[in-house]
Amino acid sequence: MLYALARPLLFSLAPERAHELTLSLLKSSHKLGVMRQVVEAKPVTCMGIEFPNPVGLAAGLDKNGAYIDALASLGFGFIEIGTITPRPQAGNPKPRLFRIPQAKAIINRMGFNNDGVDQLIENVKAAKFKGILGINIGKNADTAVEDAVADYLICLEKVYNYASYITVNISSPNTKNLRSLQSGDALTELLATLKKRQLELAEEHQHYVPLVLKVAPDLTQLDIEFIASQLLEFKIDGLIVTNTTLSREGVEGFPFCDEAGGLSGAPVFEKSTACLAAFAQLLKDQVPLVGVGGVLTGEQAAAKQQAGASLVQIYSGMIYTGPSLIKDCVHAMT
Incomplete structure (x- = not known):
């Protein structure tokens, strides 16, 4: 209800300014103790971790981990922060975030803007x-x-x-050539090296932290088959399906539809869910799947689950629907 009242004001601002203001207001409300959403418990065990409910926040909303406590008050079953890089970087030039409200969509070309991994750890x-x-x-x-x-x-x-788990993002379209890491020898080298180091770190710290891969929706069936084989070969602990799409299907003719960047929101739902189902068919429950992309209703969260996801993440849907989406998704999932 409150978000429905605030949304027209937020949508009157430039998207990135609205993003910053929303997080700032959320943090202030949390400190005052007036922001807390109670969400039903619906425990799910995945990757050896017990999640209090299966609905999480996708990466990108809180890149630096500066709003963790405030976001947790909304009732998420888990929160993913980042994407983080070794050194701070400004990302791509502004403007780099565009709403397409007619299609309940967003295009972004943020470019991993973040304060660097050391600052994230402090946060x-x-x-x-x-x-x-x-x-x-x-x-x-x-x-x-x-x-x-x-x-x-x-x-x-x-x-x-x-971290409770670590996601390897090789699927953003906004860092040059990053998606080339999803195929061939580049993916093999990456997964082999990271898996080896993960096992070494588990031994050093006497604590195992799952390693998860995040992929794009713009994959061919051959791409999906190769990635699935690599996940199994290197015993990767989970797969997040999917990041944003380069397709403009569903937003053709609307303002900003031709802006460069990744498209998220309602138009990516079918594409990302088809990708999820394709991975589920190949992996046959051997690698847990996290469904993300275009979830704006509880029914769509349930559809991700039916396509093979153990967990679901939301982000763009929250911008159009508000925090009540979390409760709706948890309630709809079995």
Whole structure:
């Protein structure tokens, strides 16, 4: 109800300004003790972790982990922060975030803007949140793609002790050549190296932190088959399906439809869910799946579950629907 009243004001602002203001207001409300949404318990065990409910926040909303406690008050079963890179970076030039309300869609080309992994760790340490926290890692824009593994290793090692699980983001369309890591020898090298280091860190810290891969929806069936085989070969603990799409299907003719970047929101639902179902058919419950992309209703969250997802994440849907979406999704899922 409150969000329905606030949304016209927020939508009158530039999208990135509205994003910053919303997080700031949420944090202030949380500090005052006036922001808390009670969501029914619906425990789910996935990747060896017990989640209080199956609905989480997708990466991208809180890139630096600066709003963890406030976001937790909304009732998420888990929160994923990032994408984080080894060094701070400004991201792509503004404007870089565009709403298409006619289609309940968003286009972004943020470009991994973040304060760097060291600052994220300080923010995590300062948070009181004791729930399930995913940390999403990437590479710096000025790191050559052939050297990307080193960036992922730096982030993996630094966040290992602070994450419930770690997501390897190789699917953003907004860092040049990043998606090339989803195929061929590049993916094999990345997964082999990170898995080896994960097992070493588990031994060093006497604590196992699951490693998760996040992929794009713009994959061919051959791509999906290859990625699935690599997940099984290297015993990757989970797969997030999917990131944003380069397709403009569903937004043709609307203002901003031709802006560069990844499309999220309602138009990506069918594409991302089809991708999810394709992975589910190949992996046959051997790798847990997290469904994300275009969830704006509880029924759509349930559809992700029916397509093979153990967990669901939301982000763009919250912008159009508000925090009540979390309750709706939890209630709709079995």
